[in-house]
Amino acid sequence: MNCRFLWKSLLWALLCMGFAAPGLGLEATPEAQTPSAGQVAYRSGDYASAKAHWAGALEQTTGSARRGELLHNLGNAAFREGNFLEAVARYTSAVEHAPRQSDTWANLELARSRAGLEAADRGDLAATVERLYSILRLPELELLSFGVLALLGLCLLGEALRGGRLTRCLAVIFLGLGLGLAALHTWRAVHTPAQRAMVTASGGAALRSEPNLDLPVILRVDGGGIIERVDSLPGWLRVRADGTLGWIEDMQTLEIGQD
């Protein structure tokens, strides 16, 4: 086999992995187009219509990049309406769909500040690690893991055909990197609750043992509090908050996170 061909292939594969990531969906590419009905309504100050348009579009959208944009815009509309907790919920969902969008992060922090909540990025070491840890979405982690696996394959091929210390070292590095990414993926998949919601009622929301307004309140969740969705009935959500299971009025919450 031609040795030069193999090495060049390996080099090109490395370069392609580096440059092709954005094109593979790791970073959304902005496009210029005519404004949507939501944008037109937003620019004219009709935030309710803009929200209705974007909420409708959100229901029909599955792509994370597009969902992130729609959620960002929904957050902006809520912010302009003065519903800062709703804006916080929208931006929180948006950054989970597009964790590297600095604009959305900035808006989230401003909305949290206006809502009287603690900053999402507290600026300490733990917050920085958490931010780094969540900088990639799960599908992106998967893609990256397989990319690393491809590089490992090339290294192993070179080692089988030519031997040599360099190929062996590279193979070990890529193997470790691949296993680390797979472990991170597994950790996040296990520790991220599937369905969450945020309390958007400014006065907080009441938790009851059953979906009945006449029953006593067993827990009060402050505005901006995150709860885990367990079940739902029309108008009601069964949630877990601070370890307590109960029912909360649906209209007082907004779903957050990736679907």
Next chain:
Amino acid sequence: MTKVPLGALALLVALIFGAAASAAAQDPPRVSVQLNTGLAKLGETVGILVHMEGTTEGSIGDLPDVPGLSIGPIPGGRTSRQATSINGRMSVQSSISWTIPVRASAEGEYVIPPFLVSAAGNDYETNPMPLRVKEDLAGAELGIVRVKITPKKVVLGQPFDVEVSFGWDTAVRKLNHADLSLPWWGQIPGAIEMEGSGRRELGKSYTSVLLNSRSQIEVTREGAGSIRGRSFEMFSLRRSYLATSPGLIEFPASHLKFGQMLGGGFLDPAREGDMYYTKAEPVSLVVGTLPETGRPRDYLDAVGSITARAEIDRREVNAGDSIKLRVEWTGQGNLEFFALPDATHLDGMENINFYGVTDELKERNRRVSVFDFAPLSESVKELPSIPLVVYNPETEAYERVVTQPMPIRVHALEGTGSLDVEELPELEEDIRDLRSEIPASPSRGGDGLEPDPHFLRKFGGALALLGAAWAGLRVAVRRNGDPATPGNRRRRAAHRNLRRALRRSDSASARQQAFGAFLSARSGEGEGAWIGRDLQPILVAYPAMAKVALAMAELDSAVWSSGSGHQASDGELLALARTVESLDLEVAANTLQGESR
């Protein structure tokens, strides 16, 4: 010297104090209260002497109120304690005494009614004390004191002057003491002293006199003047006040005491010699209120007769540059107290920024205000006039004092017409704009990046597959030997090394060495094995080597002919090398070695 035992000394002290204590315990205190004189001159201060003997514990009750007499205040008591020995018997005398000042404001027969004094816990009532006050005719003849208030009537917020002029006949020779008694000094209800009042004026001579028997005050020497046809040496004292509440301000009678003070040395205590007294009649001032009718809304408490004069520090400015308008307020009025007009709301302030005003009372009757403006456009042709509403007590009307508008010339800044007149809005954090939407279309409904629930399984499978493939391939490859041996690595690097050597070579010999090294690396032999080798034995089996033999021969002859003659180019040598790479040179070399043996 005889030593006195300590015990005997202590006994002596005990006896002394014991005797004193017993004396004090036995004798009740003696109290005497009396005037130091029954006849006083008008303006003279006499004293009620209160003396308590045999105690130091005493007090004086409420002093009586006698019309025409000013009694008090009660000074602090003077105490004394004295031990005496008479015929070997020790006694201690203790006492306390007061001198309460009494001054009459008019001639007459007065009686100071009884009042209570307390000594060692016992109350005593004083006897009535008659006092006759006669005008000091000599003092009234030889001296003069007058209090003059101008104007006679003022309104609230209007300043007024109080002038005390006093003097004495120059014929009085023995005169070294003057005491001006002004009971209203420093405590005029409804008026405050104005800043700068009493300041020294240039060209005037000053001296000091005693004021209210307590402190020295500087007065102006007015020089000699003619009073009642006699020559008087005159002095004056002026102060300006501002009326702060309506009503009547009264100035009680003032007195002047002058004459000769004797003694005053260390061994000769001061005492009065010939003293003269003269009096000024009480005066009063009516303070009226400002009229409500006709009062403009922009009235800022200015009262008096005030004029204004304006000037600017320059006539030509660039747009946005500062220009200062200096307004000088002068006249008789409450210059110190009125508020300045708000320049931001003046007429003609369009395209002019107002930065502020500095303000200073230069003299008693002169106040200077410097307004800092910045015209923003060349359309500004003048600085506006500054109006001030003043209540003039003379005309009893509100008047508007206005400065002249100041014509100026404003040059536009280069490249700009004018500065933005509007104030810049405050910076405030805001959300970032909408994100451009990816159009919702079936083809772009999703970005294909959704979490794979079987990721771990796929990842593990791919990893296992890679491992198996690598192991199988490795075993297969190494059946023909380890590709990582030095010989194999040298063989693989032979072509690259040939290219580099040819690039560096500058002679036929170097090129021959490079090509020979290439052939040696491919055949696994030592360097130089192919130089000068006869290739005829392998040409039948390896016809492609004929070109190699020819090239080597040409290089050999070029070496021996110092580079002359034809030799294969670098490209031809590299092409030959490609051809050789497809041959098994190790076998060819073995053949050649066998032939040579």
